[in-house]
Amino acid sequence: MSETTPPRQDYRLPTDVTPTHYDLKIWTDLESLKFDGSVEIHLKVNKETSKVVLNSLFLDLDQVSLHSDALNAQQEPSSKEFDSVQQRVVFTFAYALPADSTARLTISFKAAITGHMMGYYKSTGGADGKTIYALTQFQPTAARRAFPCWDEPAVKATFAITMVSRKKTVNLSNMPADTEGPYKPALVDQGSWIGQKFASLSDASEWKTTRFQTTPPMSTYIVAYANGPFEFVEGSYTSPLSGKVRPLRFYVTADCIPHAQFALSTMEKVMPVYERMFDLEYPLPKLDLLAASDFDLGGMENWGLIVGRTQYLLHDPESNDIQNEQSVASMVGHEVAHMWFGDITTMDWWDNLYLNEGFATLMGDKVILEKIWPEWKPDSEFLVTSYFSARSLDAKLSSHPIEVECPDPGKILQIFDALSYAKAGSVLRMLSSYVGEERFLKGVSLYLKKHQYKNTVTKDLWEGIQSATGFDIPKVMDTWVKKMGYPVITVTEEDGGIHVRQDRFLESGPAGPEDNETLWTVPLDIVTGAADDKPIINKILLEEREKFIPLDTSKPFKVNADTTGFYVVKYGAERLATLGQQATSPASPFSLSDRIGLVWDAFALAKAGYTPLSSALALVSSFNNESEYFVWDTIATNLSTIASTWYEHPRVLDLLNPFRMDLFVPLVKRLGYESSPTDPPNDKQLRTKAVEQAADAGDTVVLNELKSRFAHFLETGDDSRIPTDLARITYRIAVQEGAKREWERVKELAVQPKTPAQGMAAMLALGATQDLTLAEATFQFMLGEARDQDAMFVARGLQNNPKTRKFLARRTKEEFDRLEQKYSGTFTLSRWIERSFQLLASEEDYEETAAFFKDRDTSQYDLAFKQSLDNIRARAAWIKRSTDELVQWLEQWPKN
Template identity: 50%
Template sequence: MSDTVKPSDAYRLPTDVRPKHYDLTVRTDLEKETFEGVVKIDLEVVRPTASIVLNAAANLVLNPVSLASPTAAQLAPVETSYDEPTQRVRYTFPQEFAKGDKVTLRIGFAAPLTDSMSGYYKSTWDKGIYSLTQFEPTEARRALPCWDEPLLKATFAVTLVSRAGSVSLSNMPALAAPAIPGAGDEALYAGVEAKEWVATKFETTPPMSTYLLAYANGPFAHLESSYKSPLSGKVRPLRIYATPDLIHQAQFALDVKAKALPLYEQVFDVEFPLPKLDTLVASDFDAGAMENWGLITGRTNAYLLDPNNPDMRAKKQIAGTQSHEVAHMWFGNITTMAWWDNLYLNEGFATVMGESIILDKIFPEWKVDSEFINDILNEALALDAKPSSHPIEVECPDANMINQIFDALSYSKAASVLRMLSKYVGEDKFLQGVSIYLKKHLYANSVSRDLWEGIGEATGIDVPDLMENWVSKIGFPVLTVTETETGIRVRQDRFLEDGAVKPEDNETIWTVPLGLLTASEAGQSIVDNKAVLSEREAEFKIDTAKSFKLNADTHGVFRVLYTPERLAAIATEAAKSDSLFTLNDRMGLVHDAMALSKSGLLKLSAALNLLYILREEKEHLVWSGISTNLGIVLSTWWEHDDIVSLLNAFRKQLFAPLVKKLGYEYSTADTADITQLRTLAIGQAARAGDPAVVKELQDRFAKYVAGDKSAIPADLLNVTFNAAVVHGGAESYDEIVKIYDNPDTPSVKTSAIRALGASPDPQLLETTFDIILTRSRNQDVMYFFHGLQENFKARRFLRASFEKHYDEFVKRFEATFTLKGLVKIAYSGFSSEKDRAEAEAFFKGKDISRYDQALAQALDGIKAKSAWIERSTSDAQEWLENWKQASKL
């Protein structure tokens, strides 16, 4: 191999020196909204050098700088340079340091606390501000100069100097107050002896990556619990912190954390290594939550639940989020990916463990493995079906690319592939392999093959061969099933949502566990979990006179295409009360049918017919899949009033009977399934315009604003607020604004935000956008955009308003994940080639490097929907008209 520098090397730090330990002191002044500090970094010289290069963002003022070496107590740099694109500062010193030298770099730094939601930033609450960090993926450099790459692990000793009466938090427990040091650091401790300020020193961390470093300062209150380690018997304290006005809503999240930790220790056979695990709830937070080691952070709606009026959806979100972040304490924090191209090792694993395997052990009644199909697998397949998708393991040389791969591929597809592997080899063997992997890489870094080798050691299977194309290649297959005299022939081809598969798109051959379900002579299901398709096509001997199905229990990451006749037969069998096919099978059928219709491989009428056949379904999760897919059709034909009207009539016929059966009252005696089915049915019927349901919700809203907060159960906040704005005019809209300004809980506020986008009145939509621009929290803008995009009458307004204020949004969200989300929401709702061309024209000449993937995905979606409309409008109209006539509506 040549010595030519790879493009990625331009964005990676030199390896002449390696950090071993950071001694970090940060003084936070919440009154002046500033911070300053000193970091002393112990370095090991790997190769002779006179220059030291590290990361620092442009917002930091760096001064003074000195270096202590074996031959000099204090060296000042003779030259300093800064490269803004790579956020790197280079210090050149007057002498060369030898390999093996131990040197200490000391840098002072200062910056304002801004509302950027990245680096070290401020968050507001009713009585002022507080500060916290968000460093993943590459924002530690906004808070301190450092080696901001995951491979460069070091230990951290943190001291926080803050005003008396405030609470300081970090990854580790606090020690006794430190003595004021010398060496020019005295200014950071000014006021400590007079007790106007407090210095809090924390225990030194284990070796960890900079993106996991965390600290915070503010007027925090807390709840406390503990858990007993099943491995050592040690009892560890667990706390959750929030501002005093919110802390009473944090108990449920704390309880989940206490239940999850011992389960993770048992399945990994590795004890949680830190002395404590805190969670901090933040009112301004860019991502959903963050797995900082020992100090998890996250949004209010990721952790807070009203104990007096809890809703099931919020409970599930909180439990899933908390369990996901706890999974990272091992998978990501103890063992960390070597570089961001293996981000999926962190996020995919935390998703499948935290939101499925472990959560199922805590809440078996929630059927989380089944819910995985709706919420995670289907999201993954929807994104991966776009031409602009990327492999799970993807090159990401610079920071702009790194931010963009925090998407449904790194999380949901990776989790789905790992779930498929777990089901194929058996969950016990899978977890045993994970334990082997973790133990071999404790406090170190790893790549994909390390995980595959651990699972291979536990199972005796050639896991790298099985998994290679699933993680290194783009896309996934559709399996076409052709019936033969002796069984079935199965062929695999790349699946694309627009159906336009070119030969160069279709080169990958995946190793596909088929999950072949057949019927025994006695009519019982038999599942062959060892049947694998590892070539383009192959034949399998089965009796096609009996029921059969591929992808038993919907464990596989692929779609299955049957003939329309076979699909109808499978659907008819699935609709039986004593069906061979499981809940998971029925869910998979619904999602496959609509996706195949969108791609042109199946008629839309066949997919709609499948939904109709399942109209006597009892399970909420199947109904959830049905509603999602009807929503996809509605959102595609949103400007075709005749189709929308027919689809809404269809929705009403499906869901209104469920509303009549289940009613509007919630009880603690209800199962999770009944609770969610009631909420879903009322929501679908209301959005379809069912007059009885709309009136009921309007009546409840009137009682709510008159002071009877019990009139709207927490589960119905979203749909009730929405119906009030859609049907109640300016008067109801104004009431929602009041609720937004003074919400009882974070979930009430989020429901109000989304409802403010639901009005059909252009003037009220202008008012909503003015709220976004002038007084919305940064973290809430995404919710506003979702509310507007879901309103067909607001989609064009949203896009026009985003384009008008584009420069403001770019500046406001330049260092966050939010910007790419706003771009995707603003454009993904459209369905015509004209809209696609106009979007491309708007972005021509703009710097799209921070969101080019999100934009490409939105444009791909428009293209696919436009083709679907052209291909399927008459088919859909004919089926819906026939259904209407047969139903005598």
């Protein structure tokens, strides 16, 4: 199709003709699992052409006609060519369309409603698991699977959607329904497939038509519609800017209604806060949520119709599970933020995905939660949920810049990762701290207002924030967005101050000259203790490789105040020990986020070989009186990483586990196993973490307690002795320590749970078995009976289990052709690679994994594959470098 290749990148559609409006009609038949449709696309002709090129994939197209207003004539295409690689159809017409004219392209189409979780697909839910409904998932490039369209974010148009469905079902779309009534054939073209469908009906009275209001200009990937037997809970909010009362609804299947209120209430809380924050009213007449039992992502920001997994949107009001409550609030906050970032203002192309996802991560996981639930300490939670996961990925040579070329749909799918979300959110958090949050948000507001209903690139955002702050934003931010990686700041104490130097940080060890060319503009916020013990933050910009900073080093100081900068700080061993003592003293000038950063940096440096592992372990020893959950969570995560890395080294584990028990068992004794509604969030979360760590370390008292509670449930069916926030660890220990009976009972919970949270806990636990026969049964369950969206939860259980980790890698390789075919074109394929291989830890594992994929086309999952290989190699190198030191320190620890 070289003749249709545009002068710009060939992976972008030609701009000779662009749409301005779609009249889209969809007939949904949930009994036959098919849909029929017709679309009339209003076109603007920018350049004379006889070809119309647009996206279409897996659609049966028919009855194509083009009406030119300038020619006042209608014509059918003389040829129709499909390009399955570019996912396009090219219509050639005998008479060219004149430049600067308008036209209308009409196409009939049909396809099956499959369970592929992309395009217009089916989901099954309900109390019996047999309730069928259909919904869309178009991001990033799957609208073309549902109707022929210009499926690129920059090609915005308005949409008037009409749905035909059975009377007893509910139709949903981006906009409110304008009219709904009995189906009448006059509403559609009699020659279309919909018309033919009507003619073949034995009883047309079973069907209805729902016409929705026309949308504002929008991208195809946020178009949405759904059809099924939905019910809803309803609320509203009053716009603080206009005083309008806007309805909010949460649609679910009937069985989910009791668990729907918390997400709806969260939406009611966040909407007015976002409007005030951005000084920009939500522009649509309504906003709905829809919970789906089968969904490839966590949530999706369809404008006016947000969709998310049941596991991430439902919350049991009788539960004390603070983790699930926070997860739902973050999901709702994230997706609602997209109503502005992504929907009102949309990135021009997928290389600027972070303009959507980085902002929604920062807003949904931190900023909005701080304004509504400050007791959750969202800034510290952001560190452990987003910031450190992004740093871990970005420390690899196989990382990629936040802005990254996306030449095809396969590459676009792969960049929905911790860099586009969490790193982008983290560097925006750094920028907000540098310029001040109030001015940062003012700049964001200017950006949104200037580019309403338009598309943007990075410079547009920088211009908005620069206007509000007066700072040279591109100078500060361009390297963080356009270059991969981040620096390690080495701090050396000298007379009268400190000497700082920046070099690229790599998990494989200090960077050589070829990997150390980038110089970042680094906000070096230095917190120091004053005479009155109130912290002072000194803001310094490091633009060069090295710099001397005058400082009184006799007083407490720490580089990277509140851990807002996206970098690692390396101190000398003596200073690190001093910082540990100062951080845990009652008069410490260091914040909770400071303490979290100290611990994480120490382990990151040790893992990469910059510092001894013993220095990180010694630092942890000084935190035994710590009371904050997020510090303990950081300690737990890093000690678990050590155990996971040395999983094939029994001597190390035999020494490490008593150390873990010494830290966490006292917390279990203090906090117990039962939480109360009046407990602060910190104690609820810390109780769960302490029990998990003590059990993982093999403490017999904790293991026996959890086994006893599950045994009571097994014998009586009464699960009241298993607190909801301890369900994950209780089920896991039951499977790990039990036999087939325990495994089968947990599988029953995975298949038919009382709540989505219980189902997720059970799926994660199935892989904990020590019996490889049951491991095979788990693998078969994952491939067959489990929902496609849930396979990764089950795989995570097998991955985290030292006994089954290599089993999972082997079985994945044996079944890979089947898995690749099943998950092709979805986000799940890359996740399979990560789950199956990234926690292996030997050079032999590396060589075997690399050899397996050597002659395969890895283009659909290349990033995940390379990152997994890097992870294996880094873990193997850590074992080789630090085993002797680790054993020696752990042997000496009881004496010390």
